[in-house]
Amino acid sequence: MEIEGLISSIASGIMMGGIYALASIGLTLIWGVMNFINFASGQLTMLGMYLCFAFTISLGLDPIASLIIATVTLFVIGLFLEKSVIRPIVNASRFIQIVVTLAVGIAAENIIQTIFGAEIIAMPRGIGSMQILSQVLELGSVRVTVARLLPLPVATLLTILLHFFLTKTRVGLGIRAISQNPYAACIVGINVERAYFITWGIGCSFMGLAGALLMLFQPAYPTVGWEFILVSFMAVTLGGAGSYVGSYISSMIIGVIESLSSFIFVPALRQLIYLSLFIAILILFPKGLFPTREVG
């Protein structure tokens, strides 16, 4: 019984890791390419959740379709944010980056609260593909809903796609060049502003997709974003800024640590355990587990 519980909590940790991986890859991309800290990341994930919900309920779309539309919408929101708020402060000090993006996050949170209210919302089970998604599967001793199985393969697939985008396409190579040296990239004729623009779009759509996938099996509330900010920053710091593979791996580790600590200890102390562990890792490895470049 104990062993079965252990296995199923490790499995659910890895499945949750898929969500964290998507959210933290969005963060690490923007951080690595632009050397920009986005503290609104949690709220962008929250926006993904609410948009997925809104498209399903008010437009009557299938949950999977609204998940895709929500991701695309987040891409557009990311482009808009970059153009309006981020571009003036892209070279500003860390403080200004942190506090301005925090303010953006607070604004987003309260816009959502104005529209949807502060109540907890959840996807209704009867609509379209939710009937399949909310069914319970038994894989050995692990019992999961179908929706919980989705994030991990989606995250893996998108990480691979992102890898090909960044190493094979012209735009992607430009983005990587900028992350290594913006001035040199500028001199050889890469359009830095456009690359930043696209990076923000991709980053935000990854964060939004994480939220939309989460919406299929977890309820949402306006302040849910705060729970992601710490987790995705943990993943990025441990994985190294700009390294999406590092973020992917450390997201899985964080997912497992999180679910194990609520399995072994009291669920109420879950945050306490993994945050203390995070502090300990930071103190032992002041530049993260896989340091990529001078950050801070």
Next chain:
Amino acid sequence: MENILIKLKQNLIIIVLIAIAFIFPLLVKNSPFFLDLLFRTAIYAVLAMAWNLNAGYTGLITFNHIALFGIGAYVSTLLQVLYGINVWIGMFLGGLLAAVIAVSFTYPAVRLKGLFLALATIAFSVVIQVLFINWRIIIVTDTYPRYIGGAVGVFIPLKPESLIDLQWHTTKLPYCYLALILLLLEYLFMYKLMHSRIGYYFLAIKDDEVAAEHTGINTVKYKLLSIGIAAFFSAIAGSFYAQYLLFIEPVSLMSLTFMFTISLIALVGGLGTLIGPLLGSILYVPLSTFLRISIGGTRYASLALVTLAIILIVIIIVFPEGLYGILRRLTEKKSK
């Protein structure tokens, strides 16, 4: 004589502010609303000034002040409830304890740079908050045991109005004056500190830590000193706040949103300036209250915060030096 006049002229803004601050409560002493506004402005300014010491002067992005604020509130409150110790002693002990906790936490983390320190201190704040939410104390009285603490919070036992017990029930006026005095003391302390050798060490560490170390400054020691001083003032503000509300609970007292509000105030006012945090608080607290009153119905209450966030974003983007920068530019133009 001339020297004094020049000094007065240089510090004209702050003297005018002090005068207004000390006369204002008398004008509104019959309005609990304005007194509350003034009290919160002063307490937020105390916190923002403490944050500014780390962020603006020593260059350390720390987000643990809210936990230290909470520790200050809890120490003075629990000492009163459990042992009947006078609040002033509790306040002082809370400040010392917060400084010790902050320093001993930061000592191993002192190698962390910039954002990593920010993340570690955010994690520290959440850990402290979770601890206080889950920590319940059993008190066995004559008849039955009861719980205090936890998410429910702690009530401070009511006592007759007096300065010794720091409680007033009919009017909030004395709280306002005490908060203003605390603010003034902190301002004077920061002024003295930043015009002393230690203050210059702080600035040197912020500008270039390696260079500072090479000139013989013990950077670890002075970083910890900066963190300890900021922690002490944050905790004192916490005790004051607890005594004002006569009730504390960890969920709203130690929320990260509150922490970020404090840093926003310091940034809007002007980071790394003495009166910047004060100006930020004078703008932020009345503005947020006003917006909450004018927009805050039942359904659209959260639009108030949206407006506030947008106003602050615009201020920071257009004037990266904050309100202090605007003021200085205005006065420089005049003198030309």
